[in-house]
Amino acid sequence: MSQFLPERVVCNGEAFRLYISKEQIDTRVAELGGIINREYADNKPILIGILNGSFIFLADLMRHISIPCEVDFYKLSSYGDEKVSSGLVTERKMLDASIEGRHVIIVEDIIDTGLSMDYLLKKIKDQKPASVKVITLLHKPDATRYDVQIDHVGFEIPTLFVLGYGLDYAQEGRNLAQIYVLDSND
Ligand code: PRP
Numbered sequence: 001m002s003q004f005l006p007e008r009v010v011c012n013g014e015a016f017r018l019y020i021s022k023e024q025i026d027t028r029v030a031e032l033g034g035i036i037n038r039e040y041a042d043n044k045p046i047l048i049g050i051l052n053g054s055f056i057f058l059a060d061l062m063r064h065i066s067i068p069c070e071v072d073f074y075k076l077s078s079y080g081d082e083k084v085s086s087g088l089v090t091e092r093k094m095l096d097a098s099i100e101g102r103h104v105i106i107v108e109d110i111i112d113t114g115l116s117m118d119y120l121l122k123k124i125k126d127q128k129p130a131s132v133k134v135i136t137l138l139h140k141p142d143a144t145r146y147d148v149q150i151d152h153v154g155f156e157i158p159t160l161f162v163l164g165y166g167l168d169y170a171q172e173g174r175n176l177a178q179i180y181v182l183d184s185n186d
Contacts, residue, residue, distance in 0.1 A: 003177045009163075011173040016163050016180035020155060025137075025165060025178065028154045029057065032135060033064020035152060036105065039133075043103045044068045050120065051075040051093065052174065053109035056166035057137045057154075061107065072097040074123075078116050085112065089119040095127075104129040108136040109166045114146030121149060138162065138179075160185045 007018050036045070044067070049058040051073050062071065075093030078085050104124060111117050117134060124132055137154040163169050164176030173180075 005177060009173070009176060009180055011163055011169045011180075014169065015183040016173075017183055018178055019157075019160075019162060019181035020165075020179035022178050025154075026060075029060045029137075030064050032152055032154060033061055036061075036065050036069075036135075037067050040067055040069070040103060040105075043130075044070065045103045045105050046070040046072060046097060046099060047105045047107050048095065048099075048124070049073045049107045050109075050116070053166045053168065054107050054137075056174070057109050058107045061135075070097065072099075074120065076116050076120065085115055087115065089116055099124065099127050099129045102129050104132045106132065106134045108134065110138040110140070110162070111136045111148065111150060112140050112143050114144040114148040117148040117150075118146040137165070138167075 003022065005022055009016050047058060047062065047069060049055060049071065052075070062069065072095050073093065074095055077090045077092055078088060106120060106124065108117065121132065133151040134149050135152040136150060139150060139153045139156050140159050141156055143159045161182040163173040163180045165179050166174050167179070168174045
């Protein structure tokens with residue numbers, strides 16, 4: 001069955017156009033998986049996906065990891081149903097795993113202002129892991145106001161509102177297989 005790969009989509013009444021194709025995403029995610037295989041060849045990492053947005057990236061990334069690894073999830077929310085951050089991070093699900101002494105890889109879909117990652121890194125480091133790295137599919141460097149650690153980035157993008165491949169607009173659009181940009185960003 002072929003995937004639904006439209007050039008344009010409408011989500012919650014707003015028009016979006018294709019920005020990063022499935023082919024570009026697949027290529028980059030495979031490269032990032034290869035980087036993890038090399039960096040953690042001797043250390044079984046635990047990947048921590050930040051819900052909700054990271055679930056598709058994390059699932060694809062893990063399928064490119066050929067070394068032993070584990071996964072757990074942390075759920076944060078700072079955007080609610082809006083296009084801009086509320087400035088307040090809400091913690092909705094804690095980790096189940098103990099990460100003390102573990103090699104942790106935090107997996108995000110996007111780092112925008114950096115507020116969520118700033119909050120999360122403090123929480124994770126408080127639990128005394130052996131090491132922490134941050135991998136994000138997207139990063140908006142011009143929007144990032146917090147001096148957060150970012151180890152690997154899939155794509156650096158300008159300050160545009162993007163949708164799909166896990167990223168939502170008012171909770172919709174996460175199922176899109178490609179990444180789209182809001183037309184009215186122009
Ligand atoms: C998004 C995204 C990151 C965060 C990035 O989450 O998944 O966690 O915003 O923005 P920041 O760098 O400005 O903090 P959101 O709060 O929208 O929740 P979601 O993952 O459930 O969509």
